[in-house]
Amino acid sequence: MNITVLALDGVFDTGLAIVLDALATANELSALQAWPGPPFQVSVVGTRRRVKSALGMGVPVLRAVDCPPPDLVIVPALGYKMPDALQQALDRPDVAEAAAALRDWADAGTRIAAACIGTFVLAESGLLNQHDATTTWWLAPLFRQRYPGVRLDTSHMIVNSGQFVTAGAAFSHIDMTLWLIRQTSPELAALVASYLVVDSRPSQSAYIIADHLSHADPLVERFDRWARAHLDKGFRLDDAASELATSKRTLARRIREVLGKTPVSYVQDLRIERAVHLLKTSTNSVDRIADMVGYADGVTLRTLLRRRLGKGIREIKRA
Structure with a gap:
């Protein structure tokens, strides 16, 4: 060749x-x-x-x-x-x-x-x-x-x-x-x-350091800070847009352009990131951590963690 x-x-x-x-x-x-x-x-x-x-x-x-x-x-x-x-x-x-x-x-x-x-x-x-x-x-x-x-x-x-x-x-x-x-x-x-x-x-x-990417755009950076401060609450794009004094459409478009994902997907990534950190560094139960990052129960969190782990395994097999 x-x-x-x-x-x-x-x-x-x-x-x-x-x-x-x-x-x-x-x-x-x-x-x-x-x-x-x-x-x-x-x-x-x-x-x-x-x-x-x-x-x-x-x-x-x-x-x-x-x-x-x-x-x-x-x-x-x-x-x-x-x-x-x-x-x-x-x-x-x-x-x-x-x-x-x-x-x-x-x-x-x-x-x-x-x-x-x-x-x-x-x-x-x-x-x-x-x-x-x-x-x-x-x-x-x-x-x-x-x-x-x-x-x-x-x-x-x-x-x-x-x-x-x-x-x-x-x-x-x-x-x-x-x-x-x-x-x-x-x-x-x-x-x-x-x-x-x-x-x-x-x-x-x-x-990937999400915090680094979010700094590429002032609006996305403000959204990142707001989302991290409200992880224990249910996420609504209307609330985020209102808090940041912008429209839902503008916010979603800017997040897509900078981060390559939807606002909901990004918030879920932040929740999983926080949950994994708490699982490694605290003595809280999975149910308690689920509540701290905005999930209804530990079953939901366990399912999402298994999906994330399973995706990583499948990618390794495809490589």
């Missing part, structure tokens, strides 16, 4: 290294085990003759225009972690050229995978429109605002949408690369994971 790794100026050093190291390890282990099949042929390409990483290291690259369409393109992250700096980077001419190259490769049938902030570069091409995707969780509000045509789901670490594969935050580069190796050889992917000591992480949910 011919693989092109697209490295742009400011490429995230760790992301680029993880992809290259995992593929090199796969080639070494495949040769060691004398497994059939050719090795991965990996080239690092750029839209400029000279590319520097986010930490200022030179990255030897081939020019994208000089390379034939590969079987697979991998887009590592750019090293811009905050919205303002990232938006400036995405407006650069070399990113526009990268987006054009991605469209050309896609037209030629090339599969394209992107991780973390690399998903923004792929989304700039327009190729993700009307496709399912994930991205780095703390930049989800910016992603939804900038690419409304993409069906974003940040709960997953990997989202496979046919020709396009996207992965979540920073270290999802290894999850994505192992997933790609697994498409060729599940046994080889498992061996690479063992040698690199990588656990299965099918979901980003455990890493």
